[in-house]
Amino acid sequence: MPGQRVDVRLTxxxxxxxxxxxxxxxxxxxxxxxxxxxxEGGEVSPYLTEEVRPGDQLEVRGPAGxxxxxxxxxxxxxxxxxxxxxxxxxxxxRHRSRIGSQTPARLLYSVxxxxxxxYRDELEKYGVRYTFTRQRPDxxxxxxxxxxxxxxxDIAWPAGANPVAYVCGPTSFVETVASELxxxxxxxxxxxxxxxxxx
Amino acid sequence: xxxxxxxxxxxxxxESASRTPPGQYLTKDFPVLSAGPTPVTRLEKWTxxxxxxxxxxxxxxxxxxxxxxxxxxxxxxxxVTRWSKLDTRWRGVSIDTFLRDADLEDTxxxxxxxxxxxxxxxxxxxxxxxxxxxxxxxxxxxxxxAAEHGGPARLLVPHLYFWxxxxxxxxxxxxxxxxxxxxxxxGYHMYGDPWREQRYDGD
Numbered sequence: 001m002p003g004q005r006v007d008v009r010l011t012x013x014x015x016x017x018x019x020x021x022x023x024x025x026x027x028x029x030x031x032x033x034x035x036x037x038x039x040e041g042g043e044v045s046p047y048l049t050e051e052v053r054p055g056d057q058l059e060v061r062g063p064a065g066x067x068x069x070x071x072x073x074x075x076x077x078x079x080x081x082x083x084x085x086x087x088x089x090x091x092x093x094r095h096r097s098r099i100g101s102q103t104p105a106r107l108l109y110s111v112x113x114x115x116x117x118x119y120r121d122e123l124e125k126y127g128v129r130y131t132f133t134r135q136r137p138d139x140x141x142x143x144x145x146x147x148x149x150x151x152x153x154d155i156a157w158p159a160g161a162n163p164v165a166y167v168c169g170p171t172s173f174v175e176t177v178a179s180e181l182x183x184x185x186x187x188x189x190x191x192x193x194x195x196x197x198x199x
Numbered sequence: 200x201x202x203x204x205x206x207x208x209x210x211x212x213x214e215s216a217s218r219t220p221p222g223q224y225l226t227k228d229f230p231v232l233s234a235g236p237t238p239v240t241r242l243e244k245w246t247x248x249x250x251x252x253x254x255x256x257x258x259x260x261x262x263x264x265x266x267x268x269x270x271x272x273x274x275x276x277x278x279v280t281r282w283s284k285l286d287t288r289w290r291g292v293s294i295d296t297f298l299r300d301a302d303l304e305d306t307x308x309x310x311x312x313x314x315x316x317x318x319x320x321x322x323x324x325x326x327x328x329x330x331x332x333x334x335x336x337x338x339x340x341x342x343x344x345a346a347e348h349g350g351p352a353r354l355l356v357p358h359l360y361f362w363x364x365x366x367x368x369x370x371x372x373x374x375x376x377x378x379x380x381x382x383x384x385x386g387y388h389m390y391g392d393p394w395r396e397q398r399y400d401g402d
Contacts, residue, residue: 066385
């Protein structure tokens with residue numbers, strides 16, 4: 001289902017292995033695609049983003065995960081991404097588009113600058129709304145700064161619409177947005193979260 | 200052996216290799232991986248109970264908890280998402296102490312469903328909670344446990360994958376038969392031994 005993850009395992013010549021989990025970026029039924037952010041000083045992401053060449057084979061296991069997924073339900077979805085948290089949300093929106101679902105969906109994507117946007121052209125088709133936290137594009141009239149309760153009150157489905165929220169990104173981003181959503185009336189069990197990174 | 204990944208060298212840590220279960224990597228961070236928002240519980244309303252179905256066998260308030268004998272422990276923790284963190288320091292009350300305080304120390308068989316604020320549950324054999332293997336922990340690294348890490352108090356069961364260490368724990372329900380909790384219902388392993396890599400059902 002869209003929103004799931006896979007395990008990628010790399011094996012060195014002496015048998016040493018390293019494994020990491022990645023959110024699936026593609027929609028179900030498409031060739032499997034992951035999007036990897038290079039972490040400075042990381043063990044695996046520098047290899048995947050700099051060394052891997054077309055034609056290389058990688059050992060993958062999965063998909064796994066069953067909660068941060070969309071099963072095609074008709075309830076309005078409010079998707080909130082911080083940085084690389086866009087990856088599983090793109091999978092959900094891509095799947096929704098491929099199956100011709102009428103489920104209403106809104107996407108709020110928080111990035112530092114325009115250079116940090118992933119899947120920019122595709123996200124336009126989903127009506128993405130951005131907020132820029134470090135540098136806005138010239139002439140920008142949209143949101144800026146961190147996601148706030150006022151911003152959510154403006155863009156999120158009202159709680160009365162029985163929406164489900166998917167929030168994904170760095171831990172502190174998710175903590176803030178998830179608690180702000182419960183403050184505007186989203187029941188906690190209707191706020192699904194996936195946190196990347198440490199705290 | 201798995202097929203060799205062209206050009207991958209990796210980074211080995213011989214000193215800690217014996218303490219890192221298979222498929223894990225070491226982190227100095229402390230990732231947060233909850234499925235939903237962080238619950239907020241006021242201490243004056245907080246209780247911890249041992250129940251058997253509808254019967255509450257014993258219940259402790261926050262002040263009761265703070266009067267029970269505690270342990271300071273340093274343990275390694277292992278998350279199913281593959282990060283491991285060594286030498287984490289916690290303060291908490293052992294489950295043995297709770298059971299003794301409730302005159303239940305002779306209860307040895309059966310299973311437990313841990314219930315948390317926010318609706319999270321996870322199941323464990325009772326014998327994995329006794330014999331000095333588990334605590335209700337309220338301090339981490341010498342500080343009160345932060346809400347996003349399970350504060351005011353969480354279950355701490357370091358010998359199993361860390362999803363069994365239920366954050367925001369409020370109740371242990373004694374069961375005769377093992378039943379799946381939240382993640383177990385989504386296909387995660389019923390037991391979760393990191394040394395046997397029991398991540399998913401069927402591992």
